[in-house]
Amino acid sequence: MKFTETAWEIFSQSIEDYHLTDNVEATIKNPFPDGSLEQLLYAKNWIDTVQWHMEDIIRDEDIDPTEALTLKRKIDSSNQKRTDLVEFIDSWFLDKYKNISPREDAKINSETPAWAVDRLSILALKIYHMNLEAQRETASEDHRKKCTDKLNVLLEQQKDLSEAIEQLLFDIENGKTKMKVYKQMKMYNDQSLNPILYQNVKNE
Template structure:
C-alpha cells in the first residue's frame, strides 16, 4: 500500500535524523534520485529539521539575532516544504495522466501530496509523543497523559492513511481527478511583498 510505504520512509528519515539530532547535518537520502521514495524521504527530512528549528526558536533565552536568523531559515524551509509537495503532486499527475476521469468525477478538497504532507507531520508527532512516554525525568501522570495523546495520534494515522489510499484508488478509477494549484506564496517574493518592494524605492 502507498501509505504503508510512505510511513515506513518517514520513520526512516526521522530515525536517521535523530542519529545526529543536528539541524545542520547534511541529508543522506538512501533512495534513488528521481524516485517517489526519494521525494518522500526528502519531504520528511525537511519537515524534521524544521520541527527542531521550531523547538530551538522557542528557547526563552535565545539570542535575538540568532532567533531572527532561525526565523528566516524557517521561512525558507516553508518554501522548500511547499515545493516538495508540488514535486510529489507533479509525480502523481504524471503517473495518472492516462486515466480518463468519469463524467461525474469529483475534485477532492486537497491533492494527494497535501494529504501526504499531513501524514509526514503526523509521523513526527507520533515519534516525539512516544519519546515523552519514555522520559524518566517526569512523573507518571505526565507519561500517562502522553500515552493517551499517542493513542489518538496513532488512530489519526490509521484514519489519514486509509483516506489517502481511498483518494488514490478513486483517482486511479477515474472517480476523482487531480487539479493542482501553485501555492503562490507572497512573503518571500520581492515583487509581491510590499515590505520588500517598498524597500527598493
C-alpha cells in the same frame, strides 16, 4: 505493500536518521535513487524533521535575538522548500495519472495527494516525539499517562489518514476523482508581491 505503508516506513527512516545526530545543520544523506518517489518522500520528511527542531529551538526564551532572527529566516526558507517539494510530489502523481480519464460525474477532492502526504509526514513526527514523552523517565507518571493517551489518538489518526489517502488514490486511478493541482502562490517570500520587500527595493 500499500503506498501509505511505504511512505510511513520512509518517514520513520528519515526521522531515525536525523536523530543519529539530532542537529539541524546535519547534511541529508538520502538513500534512495534520484527522481524516485521514495527519494522525494525521504527529502520531504527530512525537511519537516529539521524544521520541527528549529521550531523547538526558536522557542527558547533565552535565545539570543540575533540568533533567533537568523533562525526565523531559516524557518521561512524551509517552509518554502517544503511547499515546493509538496508541489513536486503532486507533479509526480499528475504524471502517473495523466492517462486516466475522469468520469463525467468525477468529484474534486479538497486536498491533493501530496498535501495529504504532507499531513502524514508531520503526523509521523508527532507520533515519534509523543512516544518519547510517553516513555520519558524524568517526567512524572501523570505526564507519561497523558502523553500515552495522546499517542493513542495520534495512532488512530494515522490509521484514518492512511485509509483516506489510499481511498483518494484509488478514486483517482478509477476516474471517480479528478487529479487537479493549484500552486500555492505564496506571496510573502516573493520580492514582487510582498509590499515590504518591493518597497525596500524601490528605496535602494
